[in-house]
Amino acid sequence: MAATKSKTRDVGQRGARGQMLSRVDKWQSYRLHHQATLKNSTLKILREPLQSLLTILVIAIALTLPAALYLSVENIRQLSGGVDASAQISVFVKKGARESALKSLTAKLEGLSGVASVTYISAQDALDEFEALSGFGSALQYLDENPLPDSFLVQPLLIGDATRLVTEIRELKLVDDVQLDLEWLQRLDGLLDMGRKLVLALGAALGLGVILVVGNTIRLAIQSRRDEITVVKMVGGTDAYVRRPFLYSGLLFGIFGALIAAFFLTGLSFWLAGPVNNLALLYQSQFSISGLGFSGFLVLLLIGGGVGLIGAWLAVGQHLRNIQPR
Amino acid sequence: MIRFDNLCKRYESGYEALRGVSFEMDAGEMAFLTGHSGAGKSTLLKLLMLIERPTSGNLLINGKNINRLPHSKIPFYRRQVGVVFQNHQLLFDRSVFENVALPLQVAGYSQGDIGRRVRAALDTVGLLDREKHNPITLSGGEQQRVGIARAVVHKPKILLADEPTGNLDPQLSAEIMALFKRFQDVGVTVLVASHDINLINRMDMRIMRLNQGQMEQDGVSYGGY
Structure with missing residues (x-):
């Protein structure tokens, strides 16, 4: 009996030594396992190129579509931003206004909310400009007096405010006429708004698709x-140990998909750059297409990785619990 | 080390696999669990591996009641137990070494420790020269020995075996049993479920016999059929 007891103690100690891993060791082996899992998951993807490539391509396409739409909307917005600068309200002043009245009108215009700047153009300045630009200089000599009125150019802060400003300015004394040729811009603005919402909706739908695709791959x-x-x-x-390789696989699928999507998008903007530049030249615009950029690239990676991880997490949560030793 | 206290297990189908089983095993003791198929041997082992939970009664390991051990603690309990299966459950997508290393990797041992311990375990079962082979290329007896090496590589306090000689000829079976005896000699509590009566009788060990979910006999000498 005594012999058994001493044996027991011996076993206990040995067992204890087996369990006795210091915190540092544990952290180190935890980190090592993460590294090894990452490596193995990458290798696994590379070792089954066809199956993995299919999944990754589906993810890439699902990411490319909303991203391309987003880039289009952003580019058009930049373009319309360029037009914004020239989206001015012309305010024509009644003839014969005195200088003091003009001054007070300037102050009133500047005081309106949503006004970025107010530029005064005297009748004489307008005439000079017209002479210089129109080529009718000599014909103007025959006029007895300057037919042009004094005017102001009012620059609204936002395109959306333009219509309201026009009504407000029309109410002011001494104002003869107000002109705004911006309806098409406002329509474009509305379209862009819709475009942005479409990006979100499309992104959400395709993101869900990616989650399902990754989930299915991980399930298999x-x-x-x-x-x-x-x-x-x-x-x-x-459970965490068992889960880990699958979560890494999902993450990697997402990131690889995002990388390929970035590649697609870069190709797309190169492909479109030529025609867009030609078109811009025709319109005498400095506009050139802008691509994803570095921060856009990072966001794409983040979204890809995140969506992949979520898909893997869902699959793992659903299917791992069912697998128990029998 | 192991104490069953009036343990009952009723499966959801209503089948009563164990009906009030009580027994005790000291640390460093070896015993055989026998009985007809369906007598409850597998269920008893599953309770010890926490694959199944008892319906009533208490199961104490090392003085601790493990009935209510939370799900998250089960892995840590299993690291103190080694299990040998009849079909050995080796993974054929990796080498013998990697199969045996699994319990150590899971518990977070360092690479160097794993190498040392795996080779020691393979040496014990006499398969040190096969570490790089795929287990599928080994014979049935060798595969079972790899399974045993995996069960003991982390030096468990308890070693459980479910029909470990089920597919082996008498000569190999005797070798496997002798191997279990060696683990008992170094202080491991060993419980082997087997219906190989001849072999068990020759071992001269404690024999527990289950019949229809009840402990029919518990002693050194075996009454036989």
């Missing part, structure tokens, strides 16, 4: 590794 992976999962659980693998 879990099923094909059923035996391994059973054994790992039997020898004391925690």
Whole structure:
């Protein structure tokens, strides 16, 4: 009996030593396992190129579509932003206004809310400009007096405010006429708003699609590794340990998909750059197409990785629990 | 080390696999669990592996009641237990070494520790020269020994075996049993479920016999059929 007891103690100590891993060791092995899992998951994707490529391509396309639409909307918005600058309200003043009255009108215009700047153009200045630009200089010599009125150019802060400003300015004394040729711009603004909403809706729908695709791929992976999962659980693998490689796979699928999507988008903007520049030249515009950019690239990676991770998480949560040792 | 206290297990189908089983095993003791198929041997082992939970009664391991062990603690409990299966459950997508290393990887041992311990375990079962082979290329007896190496590589306090010699000829079976005896000699509590009567009788060990979910006999000498 005594012999048994001493044996017991011996076993206990040995067992304890087996369990006695210091915190540092544990952290180190935890980190190592993360590294090894990342490496293995990458290798696994590379080792099954066809299956992985299909999933990654689906993700890439699903990311490319909303991203391309987003870039189009952003580019058009920049273009219309350029037009914004020339989107001015012309305010024509009644003839014979005195200088003091003009001054007080200037102050009133500047005082309106939503006004960025007010520029005064005297009748004489307008005439000079017309002479210089129109080429009718000599014909103007025959006029007895300057037919042009004094005018102001009012620059609204926002295109959306333009209509309201026009009504307000029309109410002012001494104002003869107000002109705004911006309806098409406002329509464009509305379209862009719709475009942005469409990007969100499309992005959400395709994001959901990516989650499902990754989820399905991970589900298949879990099923094909059923035996391994059973054994790992039997020898004391925690749920987190079992989950980890699948989560990494999902993350990698998403990131690879995002990388390929970035590649597609870059190709697309190169492809479109030529025609767009030609078109811009025709309109005497400095506009040139702007691509994803570095921060856009990072956001794309983040979205891709995040969506992949979510898909994997859902699949893992649903299917791993069902696999238990028997 | 192991204490069953009036344990009952009724499956959801209504089948009563164990009906009031009580027994105790000291640390470093070895025993055989026998009985007809369907007598409850597998269920008893599953309770010890926490694959199944008892319907009533208490199950104490090392003085601790593990009936209500939360799900999240189960992996840590299983790290103190080694299990050998009849179909050995080896993974054929990796080498013998990697199969045996699994319990250590799971518990977060360092690479160097894993190498040392895996080789020691393979040496014990006499398969040190096969570490790089795929287990599918090994014979049935060798595969079972790999399974045993995996069960003991993390030096568990308890070693459970479910029909470990089920598919082996008498010669190999005797070798496997001798191997279990060696683990008992170094202080491991060993419980082997088997219906290989001849083999068990020759081992001269404690034998527990289950019949229809009840402990029919518990002693060193075996009454036989």
